[in-house]
Amino acid sequence: MLFMEKMSLSWLLTTALVVVVSGFTDTEPGPAATAATPLGGDRFKIEGRAIVPGVKTQDWVSTARVLVDGEDYVGFLRIDGGFSVNDVPSGSYVVEVVTPSYRFEPVRVDITSKGKMRARMVNYIKTSEVIRQPYPLQIRSSGPHSYFMKRETWGWTDFLMNPMVMMMVLPLLIIVLLPKVVNTNDPEMRKVNETFLCSPCFTDSMILGIQMNFSLWTPVSTGNGAVHEHAEPKPGASRCVRAHDEALLWLQRLQQSQQQ
Known part of the structure; x- marks a missing residue:
């Protein structure tokens, strides 16, 4: 009786141990196990330089x-730069040469079930586009790796595109180019200016301020050093002085007509 109880207890312990072990064991084969045994069992070799x-x-x-x-299959280069990756099943693979010094563009290699090889450029955007590459592979470096950003240097474009410089240069260009674009001798344009300056919103103090600004910028000096506000334009004077005199005379005439 005691022997039977010990046997039943040992059987229960054994059953419980088997259940626990089977619970922690994955009996289904994973994707790696499926890929390790391809259909047909044929293996091929990818060659290149x-x-x-x-x-x-x-x-x-x-x-x-x-x-x-990635790292599903890894190969090494020979002294002459050639390489061969063995035991590769049929399918489509991305082959790339990795080195810390130089950069290489990857190449896609398609292997048929009969062992025919086709190399083409890798295009992740247009996957249907096929640009053939020679086989065995001839992978050329596109240049050394750049691990650091190049220090920016100062240039004339940086100076000209500075907002502060543009705020100073653009008004000057407008002042210089606007008189050449607009015909100030046009009677209609002069009439519009007179109408604007003689309007009620344009007061005597504003006209006086314009006269003072003209006098501060380019004062017309007489022989004794005093500023002559009613001087007529001199034929031999510079263009800036003549323009100043004409502007003063015009503003004075407008002021007199407004007072009348």
């Missing part, structure tokens, strides 16, 4: 690796 123009191969080949689909 990596080239860095103007650089000796032995200077960089020791740190380079060939990665197929």
Whole structure:
């Protein structure tokens, strides 16, 4: 009787142990296990050569690796830059050469079930676009890696596009170019200006301020050094002085007509 109880207890413990172990064991094969045994069982070899123009191969080949689909298949480069990745099943793979010194563009290699190889450029935007590449692969470096940002240098465009400079230069350009665009001798334009200056909103103090501004910018001096406000334009005077005299006379005439 005691022996039967011990046997039943040991059987229960064994059953419980089997249930616990089976609960922590994944019996379904994962994706890695499925990919490890492709249909047909045929394996192929991807061959090619990596080239860095103007650089000796032995200077960089020791740190380079060939990665197929990330790190699913890894290959190494020979002294002459050639490589071969063995035991690759049929499918479509992205082959890239990785080195810390130089940058290489990846290449997509399509392998049929009969072992035919086709190389084409990698285009993640237009996946349907096919640009053929030679096979065995000839992967050329597009240049060295740039790990640091280039320090910005000062240029004339930075100076001219400065907002403060534009605020100073644009008004000057308007002052210089506007008289050449607008015909100030046009009778209609002069009439519009007179109507504006003689309007009630344009007071005597404003006209006086304009006269003072003209006098401050380009005062017309007489022989004794005094400022002559009613001086007629001199034929031999400079263009700026003649323009100043004409503007003063015009404003004075407008002021007199407004007072009358």
